[in-house]
Amino acid sequence: MTDFLLLAFTFLIAGVIAVPVATRLGLGSVLGYLIAGIAISPLLGLLGVDIISIQHFAEFGVVMMLFLVGLELEPQRLWEMRGRLAGLGGLQVGGTTLAITAIAMAFGIGWTIALTIGLVLSLSSTAIVLQTFNEKGLMKSDGGQAGFSVLLFQDIAVIPMLALIPLLALPELVEALSHASDHGSEDHGSTLSLVADLPGWAAGLVTLAAVGAVILIGGFLTRPLFRFIAKTGLRELFVAAALMMVIGIALLMSLVGLSPALGTFIAGVVLANSEYRHELESDIDPFRGLLLGLFFMTVGAGINFALLFNEAALMIGLTLGLIAVKAAVLYALAVLFKVRGSDRWLLTLGLAQAGEFGFVLISLTVASAVLPDEIAARLSLIVAMSMLLTPLLFIIHDRLIAHHFSTEQAEREADAIEEVHPIIIAGRGRVGGIVDRMLSAAGYRATVVDYSYSQLEMLRAFGFKAYFGDATRPDLLHAAGIGEARLLIVTIDNREQINALVRYALHTYPGLHVIARAVSRDHVYELYEIGCRDIIRETYDSSIRIGRSAFEALGVEHDRAVGMAQAFDQMDRRSMIEVADVFDTSMSAHQNTALVERVKAINEEWEPELRQRMDDIRLGRQDTE
Incomplete structure (x- = not known):
């Protein structure tokens, strides 16, 4: 027990110290954990700790991470990714394997060992x-x-x-391994398996059945299970x-030889x-983290x-060579699949390393007499x-490449705007897209400007007309016809850019009607100070609708719930103007004494009025208009 506590305390204190320091220095948490592991490696050596065994246990964090990633992906979205999944992913694995195999064979390594090395190094680190x-x-x-x-x-x-790897076994290593096993004790490495002794067709059927069981469990059995557990009210049971579900699925996959x-x-x-x-x-x-x-x-x-100190030049050279080869393959594929700008380099540099599954494959190669121990x-x-x-x-990507491309993109020539309409929409993301569709459905045409290559490619693929450009640039606004426009709708998602665009538009074109998206309540006041009077908080209307639905869930009739929501909306808008x-x-809201006092006074004065009005509407004592 003492040994376990000492080991747990060592890992925890190393992580608690190293990760905040690394994060504070801008190095990221992953590098912090790696540095922590390097720092405690001498102590772990003195304690005789089996790092590989702990690593196999900790790899379950990767299993949990992919479960959480899957929760964020609906099946329809995964189906939409099938082209990149098979094309980009398949070509990366195949291309990297072939490249590394060819290089290894050029240095005189046999083709079986070279191919094995290529397969191992073709994988990247999902965890990192x-x-x-x-x-x-x-x-x-996009990257x-x-x-x-x-x-x-x-x-x-x-x-x-x-x-495939066990089929590449070398005869001389197989013989050496059999001699070693003859002199060894009984088999300690046996692993439970549902398919080990089955013929190929039967193993395939069992594997398909296991995948079907996972889909069945996830689609039909988990809901009644969690509904039953939720009734107990015990969070720890949930x-x-x-954990039981994730571990059980991982176990089932392992039993049929699939990746957990x-x-x-x-x-x-x-x-x-x-x-x-x-x-x-x-x-x-929390367990995943x-x-x-x-x-x-x-x-x-x-x-x-x-080994590193004895062969430092060789090991560092081979590591950098690996990164260079994988980066070259990834960059070529990024060009082929039209990943542009800094996203291209994000893909290139982000996946240029080898991965944690490489350790699993290396262990298999040794056990299967494919690779000698020294290799x-x-x-x-x-x-x-x-x-x-x-x-x-x-870090190189964030501080050099991304910065370079953001500067280059700012200087890049915008699209030539061929059609000018009386409405200009700046930004066609999740907000601007809905606005554009509503206007188009009503017969209004708008000139849409967006600053995202990937967004524009997606829009054009579906037949939507949009122009690339920075809507905060006066020359682009002029080209879009802002001088003759009746309406400018600002739906970009950067607070500072929204302020800059609204300020310029109102100052230069006083007669122009500007509708601006606000990212928060404080942002409303900033835009109000600039001079904009048609401001829409991006989450406000949905919040009002949620409140109205809450009234209905509590038994209030629909028309009265709508009236209560309108009453709150009217009072909130009045208070916004009073506080503006x-x-x-120049200061935070809670540090502004005058603002705090005004809000308190409004709450004391208007809260009873609002509550009375809500009660009147709910009980039908006044018209809901």
């Missing part, structure tokens, strides 16, 4: 890449989606790799059920539309520093070092 994408908010970017497609295909590709991460991903996709999705996310996420952190620390602690040791070191360098590649003249954009 997805964790970094989520931390930096890059998951929804993030392309990277996710590649990583998902790689996880699927592990399955045929596990079947957490236990969530793939199985839990499928389950997550099936549950993406479940009403318990958010509860599952909140219950699983802890296990991934432990995994990254074991990668850092598992680096063979003796396997060097391969493991290359995998670990490439993973260690990945956070640095992300004391709002000061």
Whole structure:
């Protein structure tokens, strides 16, 4: 017990110290965990800790992570990704394998060993890449989606790799392994399997049945199970059920020789539309975070520093060579699949490392007499070092490449605007898109300007007309016909850009009607101070509708619920105008004494009035108009 507590305390204190420091320095949490693992590796060596065993346990964090990723993907969206999943992912695995195999054979390595090395190094780190994408908010970017497609295909590709690698066994290594087993004790490495002794066709049927069972469990059995557990009111039981489901699916996948991460991903996709999705996310996420952190620390602690110091130049050269080869393949595929700008480099640098599944394949190659121990040791070191360098590649992307492309994009010539209409929409994302569709349905034409290549490509694919350009630039607004326009609708999602555009438009064209999107209540006051009087809070109307639905759920008739919502809306708008003249954009709202006092006074004066009016409407004592 004492040994376990000491080991747990060592990992926890290392992570608690290193990760905040690394994050504060802008290095990211992943690099912090890796550094923590390197720092404690001497102590773990003194304690005789089996790092590989801990690493296998911590890999369950990857399983949980893919389950959570699956929860964010509806089946329809996954189907829409099929082109990139098979094309981009398949070509990356195939292209990288062929490139590395060819290079290895050029250095005189036999084709079986060269192919094995190519397969192992073709995989990237799902754990590091997805964790970094989520931390930096890059998951929804074009590069993030392309990277996710590649990583998902790689996880699927592990399955045929596990079947292929034992077929590449070297006769001399097989003989040596059999001699070693003859002198060894009884078999300690046996693993439970449902397909080990079955013929190929039967194993295939069992595997398909297991995948079908996962879909069945996720689609039909989880809802009644969680509904039953929810009635107990015991949160810890819900957490236990969530873990039970994830572990059970991972176990089933392992028993039929499939990737546990793939199985839990499928389950997550099936549950993406479940009403318990958010509860599952909140219950699983803490375990996912802890296990991934432990995994990254074991990668850092598992680096063979003796081998690294003895062959430093060779190991560093091979690691950098691997990153260069994978980056070249990824860049070529990014060009082929039209991933542009900084997203192209995000895909290129983000996935240029080897991955955690490489350790699994290396263990298999040694056990299957495919690779000699000395090559396997060097391969493991290359995998670990490439993973260690990945956070640095992300830093290069963020601080150099992304900055360069943002500057270049700002200077890039905008599209020539061929059609000018009396309405201009700046930004056609999730807000501007709905506005554009509503106006178009009513017969109004608008000139739409957006600053996202990926967004414009998607719009043009569906036949929508939009122009690339920065709507805050006066020359582009002039080209869009702002001088003759009746209405400017600002729906871009950057607060500072919204303010700059509204300020310019109102100052330069006083007669122009401007409708501006506000990202928060404070932003409303900023736009009001600038001079805009038609301001729409992006979440306000949906919040009012939720409140109205809450009234109806509590038994209020629909018409009266609508009236109560309107009463609140009218009072809220009045209070906004009352407060606007004391709002000061130079300080936080809670630091503005005059603002705080005005809000308190309004609440004391108007709250009883609003409550009385709500009661009158609810009880039918006055008209709901």
